[in-house]
Amino acid sequence: MPRFALKIEYDGRPFSGWQAQADRPSVQSAIESALGRLDAGFAAGARITAAGRTDAGVHATAQVAHADLARDWDGFRLAEALNFHLRPLPVAILAATRVPEDFHARFSATERRYLFRLQFRRAPATHDRGLIWQVLQSLDAGAMRQAAAHLVGRHDFTTFRSAMCQAASPVKTLDEIAIEEAAIPHGREYRFHLRARSFLHNQVRSIVGTLERVGAGAWSPDRVAQALAARDRAACGPVCPPHGLYLCGVGYPCDPFAD
Structure with a gap:
């Protein structure tokens, strides 16, 4: 499965934080929901991994996450499609790009x-x-x-x-x-x-x-x-x-x- 890195911007005010939580809105859940409309793996409950788990109310201008997708997307088209499905939430995919399988948004960060x-x-x-x-x-x-x-x-x-x-x-x-x-x-x-x-x-x-x-x-x-x-x-x-x-x-x- 090809791995993609996502650069993400968000306003943290409507969310309980980055991390998915039961019955509470999160940035992670919002992006995974958008991916579920585009990718069979995420429709079945796959997860994304971020460089840092921001708390409730905290914002980001350049969060990074990675996702393993079933389809080998063009990065620009993937970002455009995700932004379409994220509307009207204050979350934007600034960039998406194919990365090596050993890239890890959290553990590869320096x-x-x-x-x-x-x-x-x-x-x-x-x-x-x-x-x-x-x-x-x-x-x-x-x-x-x-x-x-x-x-x-x-x-x-x-x-x-x-x-x-x-x-x-x-x-x-x-x-x-x-x-x-x-x-x-x-x-x-x-x-x-x-x-x-x-x-x-x-x-x-x-x-x-x-x-x-x-x-x-x-x-x-x-x-x-x-x-x-x-x-x-x-x-x-x-x-x-x-x-x-x-x-x-x-x-x-x-x-x-x-x-």
């Missing part, structure tokens, strides 16, 4: 990139409602960058992972945290870019929620280093809401969508 959007504005969000985390005071981006530097590298991230995390080890290597600040009408937007081979459950949201406390002046930058060293979930700052988080890229040794 890095994952996340973006978190945080906005300071007193007036309620309108166009960005459900797509950003809004706070009502400006933040010190320099202090947040100073605090974030303590987290880059290989560490035990017990403090910054959910108690429900199923990872075998809390030790991860965080390759990058970059924080951008830009003016928006009557406010500021802060964009947190995080890059690692893999992340623990709720790690990004725990880190950003903690850095927001630094930016607001409630925490010193050094307190983040102390929280990391504590290896204690109770030492973490607040976990920020899911709707500002985007899975924005997955890296592979050979980019399946390069052409």
Whole structure:
């Protein structure tokens, strides 16, 4: 059966997350339902596999999944057909391409990139409602960058992972945290870019929620280093809401969508 990689964009607001769940809407189920209209294997209950299982309310601009199909599709036609059957859900197949049988969306990945959007504005969000985390005071981006530097590298991230995390080890290597600040009408937007081979459950949201406390002046930058060293979930700052988080890229040794 030919294997295809799919690059997927979605708005996470209507879904209970990526992973299929009984009687609850998910991105995985939506795509599998569309594939079931096109492919005999998926009509019989086949599954797709994603690079990362995003939580309820989390978005993606470049999720990657693979699917084994009965038919050898042209990639462009497969993406077009899936997008037709996904309407009107806020899910889009940006690209589809044939990949080798040993390609695995999750296990072949060498890095994952996340973006978190945080906005300071007193007036309620309108166009960005459900797509950003809004706070009502400006933040010190320099202090947040100073605090974030303590987290880059290989560490035990017990403090910054959910108690429900199923990872075998809390030790991860965080390759990058970059924080951008830009003016928006009557406010500021802060964009947190995080890059690692893999992340623990709720790690990004725990880190950003903690850095927001630094930016607001409630925490010193050094307190983040102390929280990391504590290896204690109770030492973490607040976990920020899911709707500002985007899975924005997955890296592979050979980019399946390069052409």
